[in-house]
Amino acid sequence: DADVTQTPRNRITKTGKRIMLECSQTKGHDRMYWYRQDPGLGLRLIYYSFDVKDINKGEISDGYSVSRQAQAKFSLSLESAIPNQTALYFCATSVREGEKLFFGSGTQLSVL
């Protein structure tokens, strides 16, 4: 089984819908991150969390919210999806600063 699991793998939704992307990990890491990937822009940080009570905005948090339900679970929500949120979304974990990130396989989201 994968250490960092994202569900769903693919999602098509309509403008205005609320959707949730889920991430769970078996690494036992405290730090979890949500990134989005767009062609030509690399990965940009949406939100990050250092523990259940510590959640922080990244560089592109507008239009998104997160929930850290447990050490192992970190969900990303789009309150009212819009087409420019169409992207590949990645969840990642790390044990501490400077250590590598472990990535999930990604969720491809399309907003029509």
Added chain:
Amino acid sequence: AQSVTQLGSHVSVSEGALVLLRCNYSSSVPPYLFWYVQYPNQGLQLLLKYTSAATLVKGINGFEAEFKKSETSFHLTKPSAHMSDAAEYFCAVTSSSNTGKLIFGQGTTLQVKP
């Protein structure tokens, strides 16, 4: 704030040729520099990491990168490309704040021709 620039969104080499993927970071020296690789339909995997212990860093699959402070560069190289190296490559630096956040470059797609 830290930033990183990858020169060339697409690089094409012949199998067996030298691979050179360029990465430049902003002027303040970051504590950590990384190269990640993304194969089609997969998440990112770490290739190598610079931690100031040595300027030449060896990674997996025959890749290495050299940290050059005078040039603010951390270019990735491999002496001989293999077809399986075709992927997208990302350079990343830790942010200035003590958060562990990674700032990623735009990515470079490597094509390897037979």
